[in-house]
Amino acid sequence: MQPAKIEVHFAQRQAQASLPVRLYALVDALLYGRGETVERPGATIGLFDGTPDASLADAGPWLIDFADASSAVQQSLFTMGAGDDGVSWLVSAYPFPALAEELAGRLNARMPDGRTALLRFYDARLMSEIAELFSFTQRIEFFVPTFDWFVEINGELKRVHPHA
Numbered sequence: 001m002q003p004a005k006i007e008v009h010f011a012q013r014q015a016q017a018s019l020p021v022r023l024y025a026l027v028d029a030l031l032y033g034r035g036e037t038v039e040r041p042g043a044t045i046g047l048f049d050g051t052p053d054a055s056l057a058d059a060g061p062w063l064i065d066f067a068d069a070s071s072a073v074q075q076s077l078f079t080m081g082a083g084d085d086g087v088s089w090l091v092s093a094y095p096f097p098a099l100a101e102e103l104a105g106r107l108n109a110r111m112p113d114g115r116t117a118l119l120r121f122y123d124a125r126l127m128s129e130i131a132e133l134f135s136f137t138q139r140i141e142f143f144v145p146t147f148d149w150f151v152e153i154n155g156e157l158k159r160v161h162p163h164a
Contacts, residue, residue: 004078005157006089006150013148019093021147023066025077026088026103028123029059032080043068045100047107047122061107061122063100081152086124089157091148102145124151131160 010023029046032038039058040046043065046057053060066074080087092099109119120126121142128151134142143149143161151158 006081006152009148009150009157010091013091017093017147021091021093022096024090024092024096024099025064025066026090026122027062027064027077027080029062031085031123032062032076041069041073043073045097047100047104051104063096063103065096082155084154086151086153088122088124088127089150089152090146092146094145099145106142124153127151127160128158
């Protein structure tokens with residue numbers, strides 16, 4: 001079986017990196033469950049865990065440590081990437097809990113009028129457009145915990161941000 005595109009890229013990144021890096025998947029849990037709430041798989045942290053929205057954690061954004069995920073979960077992620085729901089792939093040197101905490105801190109965005117809005121960066125279908133709206137400084141601040149951030153939709157792997 002031929003490795004997935006993201007696995008090829010990740011192997012190249014690992015060979016280039018001077019420190020250990022890991023591959024993570026970021027998904028919208030409702031898309032992962034095809035609109036139904038599913039049991040959260042192992043090697044997963046809900047980004048709503050520990051927030052006022054914790055009751056929605058099983059239907060919100062999930063960060064999945066790819067290497068520690070079961071083969072069934074890995075296959076589900078590949079299926080999402082091959083379809084129109086998509087999956088975000090992150091390459092990071094951050095430990096799993098630290099990366100989840102960093103991403104959870106980015107869920108809320110302050111609007112110009114002072115209101116707070118949920119920034120759905122965990123939805124691969126929206127992430128490219130969201131990233132394009134960031135100023136240079138916002139991009140650096142937002143993507144600092146990752147070396148690479150990709151979205152895969154309909155089997156096409158697109159780099160949203162390489163580490164600057």
